[in-house]
Amino acid sequence: MRPAPFIPVIPAGGAGTRLWPLSRRARPKFLLDPTGTGRSLLQGTVARLAPLADRPALVVTGAGHADAVREQLAGGAVGGADVQVLVEPTPRNSMPAIALAAAHAEREDPGAVIGSFAADHLIADETAFARAVTLARAAAEQGLLVTLGITPTHPATGFGYIERSGTERAGGAGAALQEGVLPVTRFVEKPERERAEQFLATGRFLWNAGMFVVRASVLLDELTARIPALGTGAREIAAAHGSAEEQAVLDRVWPTLTSIAIDHALAEPMAAEGRVAVVPADLGWDDVGDFASLAQQLRSAVGAGAVPAVGTAAGDGDVRVVGSAQVDAVSSRATVYGATDRHIALVGLDGISIVDTDDVLLVLADEQAQELTEIVARLEGQGLGHLR
């Protein structure tokens, strides 16, 4: 049997207000290079998937960001990787975006396996990632919905969890799985702290990083069986691709697609039926979810691209600088994102992130990074919507 071609799908959406003012409405997280690696998170995602792909990756993004996405990925800008940009007329959550890409993939090759990966995450261990995707592809060819589950390092309350079966070969789908692939019992939404600790204690829970590998036709058939308008609608749009009616069909059908996340639409119900598998993986994954996680990244190997602070005396502190900012520090552990040419001086800081832009200055304690959303939510009411 000819191996099914693999087509990466990259949903590039999300407001990403937790990295404001680094990220803005018009410049979301996936377009940024927050760790100073020399390429944006989107470009990094494309580059990571290119060696695994049999066809150009399908990047699904909003109308407002399509030009910026095309510009960042133009002409194989990232390691010669070609991509196709699919434009969502309006944001309708992850399922319609992935279904649209699946329908395009299916149209290119009815046997295609797609792998959907967020455009704005970091993965330190690309070899482990490639290995996990290869395992997932094989299981997907068996007709399963396969997810990559991140080995948890702490009882995080900001991620959903995937529970795998206790014994490797028990249960329906489990019987025929390769080593390294396990049946999924259920998906669990973000837990409270205590529950997260219980999850870790069992050794059976993994973080849900929203990575799904599945045959395009399986995804669309399942969807058509469960939410008919979504499955048929996505296929209808893809069928019109390249025709004179393409835009008209998109504009007519897209608003009728149910706005729903892939977890609720497919992953949870299929897991209940024993038709989901997981590849547990230790990838050095990070969703760069807020400034605390970003600061941690910049202190790890992944953040090695970041420029060290100038003038920071040895042993005098631990300051990471992203951007052109000139920083001098005394007794400080801090992260500076500097986009202006001002001299930045730090004294006695411990666990502080600073974003210095032309119109906004943010000073934030990493420990309370989650509370930034309150500030961003208040902007409109303060007549400062233009700063979003």
Next chain:
Amino acid sequence: MRPAPFIPVIPAGGAGTRLWPLSRRARPKFLLDPTGTGRSLLQGTVARLAPLADRPALVVTGAGHADAVREQLAGGAVGGADVQVLVEPTPRNSMPAIALAAAHAEREDPGAVIGSFAADHLIADETAFARAVTLARAAAEQGLLVTLGITPTHPATGFGYIERSGTERAGGAGAALQEGVLPVTRFVEKPERERAEQFLATGRFLWNAGMFVVRASVLLDELTARIPALGTGAREIAAAHGSAEEQAVLDRVWPTLTSIAIDHALAEPMAAEGRVAVVPADLGWDDVGDFASLAQQLRSAVGAGAVPAVGTAAGDGDVRVVGSAQVDAVSSRATVYGATDRHIALVGLDGISIVDTDDVLLVLADEQAQELTEIVARLEGQGLGHLR
């Protein structure tokens, strides 16, 4: 006997690098209004002394700051108070500056009593200050060098101390003193922490705020006896005042004056001879010595002139804003000095000061405010001398 006229002397000098970048070489602390009262520390000092003065105050400042000083005090700008600005060709510590002023005062009235007070301190209780100065004047008319001693509130290591006699009427000068005036045993330089605690435990030590009240002729005669060139030199410069040779005499004599502090030149040796008295006073005094002390001021009644942060939700933090900055904060206790029109967002800060200027951004933990001097000292070496 006609009461001796009182002439305030205000030495306006000092680099004040501990409030950088709020203060700069060209804009020292005394020209600033760091607590947002509506007038500079210098203007506040002039205004505080005006009701007590029988002649215009003598402001002694460096050549580089004379224009700015004159501008701030022009035409009785401060409550109609007239001042005379004396210009030091080069900085030579406090004794030559005060001696020069004393010689000018003596020339105006041989019986004049001068009171010398730093240009860059805050005093919350002006009534207590006026009362203390009045007591000091009376003692000064008796030929004593009189200092105002600040009742210490904690074992500070950043100030010198004054030890008063244990019993009010013991000792040489003590015998004839008014109630509220006490003989001084000795002056002590900035102590270590443990020693400062011992000082406080005795109840006999006061902070030395550099406030001296003395008959001008006594000061100059004492000086002439101890450091002849200084006493006679100051009188020679003052004698030439208003003449065609004024500038020539100043330029010739000034460089010959010994560069020495009044504490070493007069206060310490005269105390050893029992010829110094102190008026203990609880003035709400603050030398605004660094950002920690400034932050504390802004949280006290004196800082009431400061504009509260906009958008700071009730109970959500305690943010003080000096300047026009627009600040929004979550869970923060911080002080912001904002001179740009950028939006400033704070999250989770505790005891942080932020100075936002066009060319420098400072973020400092108040607890380590003293370490700012390291940053300022490094500027020249980094080719950033223009930011001093």
